[in-house]
Amino acid sequence: MDSRPPLVWLIFVLATIMSSGNNLELVAGKPHNAASTFPHDHPSPLRLAADTQGFISIDCGIAPGSSYTDDRTQIHYTSDAEFTDNGINYNVSRSENPSKQLMNVRSFPEGARNCYTLEPEKGKGNKYLIRAFFMYGNYDSKNQLPVFKLYLGVDKWDTIKFKNPNKTVRKEIIHVPKTDYIDVCLVNNGSGTPFISALELRPLDNSSYNKTELGSLLLSNRWDFGSDQEKFQVRYKDDALDRIWNSYKNPFWESITAGFESYSYSDNPFKLPGIVMSTAATPKNESEPLSFFLDMDNPSQRFYLFMHFSEVLQLQGNQSRVFTIWLNGTLWNDPVVPKRCSSTRIFRTNSVRGSRLLFSLVKTDESALPPIINALEVYVIKEFSQSTTDQDDVEAMKKIKSVYMVRRNWQGDPCLPMDYQWDGLKCSDNGSPTLISLNLSYSNLTGKIHPSFSNLKSLQTLDLSHNNLTGSVPEFLAELPSLTFLNLAGNNLKGSVPQVLMEKYQNGTLCLSLGENPNLCVSVSCKGKQNKNFIVPALASIISVLVLFLLIAVGIIWNFRRKEDRAMEMVTREGSLKSGNSEFTYSELVTITRNFSSTIGQGGFGNVHLGTLVDGTQVAVKLRSQSSMQGPREFQAEAKLLKRVHHKNLVCLAGYCNDGTNTALIYEYMSNGNLRQRLSARDTDVLYWKERLQIAxxxxxxxxxxHNGCKPPIIHRDVKTSNILLNKKLQAKIADFGLSRDLAIESGPHVSTIPAGTPGYLDPEYYSSGNLNKRSDVYSFGIVLLELITGLPAIITPGNIHIVQWISHMLKRGDIQNIVDPRLQGDFNNNSAWKALETALACVPSTAIQRPDMSHVLADLKDCLEMVGPMRTQRIDSYKMGSSNSLKSCAVDLEGEMAPHVR
Structure with a gap:
């Protein structure tokens, strides 16, 4: 029969049943025989109401704006919608009925890092208990237990792993932040989608849980000894601080209880719950010590232990309880004399460590009663760097995010960790980094340029181009001391440019771009009333000049169009695939493609359809869509180029159609699709290592x-895996020459043009300067080679991480096995892989002059290929079947001798 009063027993039974998810094991010492007494000489006092002020209680995954009060704890929970930007809500279906907070989750399938931002009332420099719950419950119906990382601020807190779908994992830490906000972040490490069930913050007294060593306290476990119910937990309201106490009962020990609860325990900073301190464990054999082991998973970890003692019996005049505490046979603490209705806390100022910690509580010679213990807390020292991005920069970026409602994955610290920097940012590489570059081009920004930009004092580059910014150009931009590049082009700014900005531009200290702002004036004449008389007469002159310019431009365009038409006529005469004729009518295309019934691809020009010529040759028909951004100019450029150049590794043009309304290009059919498709995880026909090198x-x-075999040289400008096609023998050919440009001899080593290409593959120097040269293609090819090596796309999702950034991070580990496509299962030559990776990285420096010529790259890749012997596994008839006919006009190989590459 339980001795607790009915009210105590009822609340005890209703306590939540949750697993702590900790690895620390408590093992009692050998059994002893003894008896205990259970006095019941005090009635249970009324419970005191606990205070939830300062509590942050978030139920992750419930509807935005909703909230409720938990029936069990009486804690008020709110939706997480205001604490994070991303994620998808899911319900968890289980046959059991756990805590309400575990019945839904927020999942984060997108982005490498997703964060919750907590802003406690007391702010920085105060002590908080932070707790996160995770219960998978097969919420996504995949039956795949994920593994992901949990971060606190910029540092890893722990790794979240699950033993089974219905196992609750709880992570808890006592932490003192150095900022007024706390970021709790979930990081996707590629082993499953991160999610979270609940997140809680509880303020603590700053004088509690003190330590002498640096670091936060990561909870290993917190035990309530002597409780009659092994599986029940104690938390709020019994514990005013809402700590969760796991009851521990062992048959080798006796449980003794006071039979009542005293609230004098709440007088000290620890505010220990009466229901925990009113019970204790004691050895059954009073002459033996009370012993237990703590088995540690990691012997190198440092632990802090807080032991809590309180006398639960009413001792008689001749009774005493005095004992010492020993650790692994060495005296650990002086004699302890527990006091009735008052707690005694024992902890050492220095941490302990070891694979097994044996604690023995031994009664002294003068003691009449055996030792007892009421509660035990064990924590691991967790050191955090506590370095963050400069706080002025952080506040400025948060304000910018809020004002413009930026839809990027801007969560957590902007610069740290370096692997998860905010999109569009570059930061200095030091202990407390600052922002040095901010690119918000094409970000749908509206309104005026906000003053928060003026707080980014270390900013060197600011790109706000191609948005819908209005108002004037603010003078505070000129006050940014480090700013050397400012791009405001493509907005709706008006008025005049501040004189100090123009002066910086004129003296060469600032690169300034202001184009495509129709109402913005860069002239001094825009200022002041004295200039009004200047505008009217000047307007007539300006109009005259514009009319003359327009006439000249029309003449140039007309002459250009005539030349283009003549060129297309030459294309018609020179083609020879279908009975000597490469010009097709639209009706012929309809017949060839069976009314465009088989679509085999899609690009910026339009859909690509499978067709069959009269002689049975299969072709690919690229039909221009009316909505395509690529017009006649790109069509003519590609047709002219492919009729002028011939190489076994360039896709062959079979013909074209241009009847004024319908435009199409007809190519040889490449039955194995494009390289991006073959590298995709969805393609189960994995390319072997030697095949990848041959494609490269x-x-x-x-x-x-x-670059070197054509006069003048030709720059492709859009080299990417989706523009590399594979035939049935996996021979690779470059396609899509709509953006290609001649590098005319008279133009020198480069040609200036508006940057074009595909994000992820676009040469950074070409993008910033507009100067196009052969090494722009080398950069793009380097990205393609990295894709061949890793199997990853140029822009890795979630997180929009560039593949070069990912490689840089992985190289720190120094293990090629972590870099090469895991689908190869280690079936590759290590030396060949390292050399291929070295070759790829040589292609992608941000400065073009640091990149090699394609002839050197080719020589290195041939060396890589020579290192590889016969494949361990031969591919047997696994290609997609295409036509047995080949295109006869494509068999010209102009490969020349290559000079050795000196590293």
Whole structure:
């Protein structure tokens, strides 16, 4: 029969049943025989109401704006919608009925890092208990237990792993932040989608849980000894601080209880719950010590222990309880004399460590009663760097995010960790980094340029181009001391440019771009009333000049169009695939493609359809869509180029159609699709390592021919895996020459043009300067080679991480096995892989002059290929079947001798 009063027993039974998810094991000492007494000489006092002021209680995954009061704890929970930006809500279906907070989750399938931002009332420099709950419950119906990382601010807190779908994992830490906000972040490490069930913050007294060593206190476990119910937990309201106490009962020990609860325990900073301190454990054999082991998973970890003692019996005049505490046979603490209705806390100022910690509570010679213990807390010292981005920069970026409602994955610290920097940012590499570059081009920004930009004192580059910014150009931009590049082009700014900005531009200290702002004036004449008389007469002159310019431009365009038409006529005469004729009518295309019934691809030009010629040759028909951004100019450029150049690694043009309304290009059919499709995780037909190297050599040969075998040299401008096609023998050919440009001899080593290409593959120097040269293609090819090596796309999702950034992070581990596509299962030559990776990285420096010529790249790749012997596994008839006919006009190989590459 339980001795607790009915009210105590009722609340005890209703306590929540949750697993702590901790690895620390408590093992009692050998059994002893003894008896205990259970006095019941005090009635239970009324419970005192606990105070939830300062509590942050978030139920993750419930509807935005909703809230409720938990029936069990009487804690008020709110939706997490105001604490994080991303994620998807899911319900968890279980046959059991756990805590309400575990019945839904917020899942984060997008982004490498997703964060909750907590802003406690007391702010920085105060002590908080932070707790997160995770219960998978097969919420996504995949039956795949994820593994992901939990971060506190910029540092890893722990790794979240699950033993089974219905196992609750709880992570808890006592932490003192150095900022007024606390970021709790979930990081996707590629082993499953992160999610969270609940997140809680509880303020603590700053004088509690003190330590002498640096670091936060990561909870290993917190035990309530002597409780009659092994599986029940104690938390709020019994514990005013809402700590969760796991009851521990062992048959080798006796449980003794006071039979009542005293609230005098709440007088000290620890505010220990009476229901915990009113019970204790004691050895059954009074002459033996009370012993237990703590088995540690990691012997190198440092632990802090807080032991709590309180006398639960009413001792008689001749009774005493005195004992010492020993650790692994060495005296750990002086004699302890527990006091009735008052707690005694024992902890050492220095941490302990070891694979097994044996604690023995031994009664002294003068003691009449055996030792007892009421509660035990064990924590691991967790050191955090506590370095963050400069706080002025952080506040400025948060304000910018709020004002413009930026829809990027801007969560957590902007610069740290370096692997998870905010999109569009570059930061200095020091202990407390600052922002040095901010690119918000094409970000749908509206309104005026906000004053928060003026707080980014270390900013060197600011790109706000191609948004819908209005108002004037603010003078505070000129006050940014480090700013050397400012791009405000493509907005709706008006008025005049501040004189100090113009002066910086004129003296060469600031690169300034202001184009495509129709109402913005860069002239001094825009200022002041004295200039009004200037505007009217000047307007007539300006109009005259514009009319003259327009007439000249029309003449140039007309002359250009005539030349283009003549060129297309030459294309018609020179083609020879279908009975000597490469010009097709639209009706012929309808017949060839069976009314465009088989779509095999899609691009910026339009859909690509499978067709069959009269002689049975299969072709790919790229039909221009009316909505395509690529017009007649790109069509003519590609047709002219492919009729002028021939190489086994360039896709062959079979013909074209241009009847004024319908435009199409007809190519040889490449039955194995494009390289991006073959590298995709969805393609189960994995490319072997030697096949990947051969594809890289094929592409390098094609580019080397364009750069060095053509006069003038040709720059492709859009080299990417989706523009590399594979035939049935996996021979690679470069396609899509709509953006290609001649590098005319008279133009020098480069040609200036508006940057074009695909994000992720676009040469950074070309993008910033507009100066196009052969090494722009080398950069793009380097990205393609990295994709071949890793199997990853140029922009890795979630997180929009560039593949070069990912490689840089992985290289720190120094293990090629972590870099090469895991689908190869280690079936590759290590030396070949390292050399291929070295070759790829040589192609992608941000400065073009640091990149090699394609002839050197090709030579290195051939060396890589020579290192590889026969494949361990031969591919047997696994290609997609295409036509047995080949295109006869494509068999010209202009590969030349290559000079050795000196590293």
């Amino acid at each position: 050599v094929d592409v390098a040969q094609g580019l080397e021919y364009l």
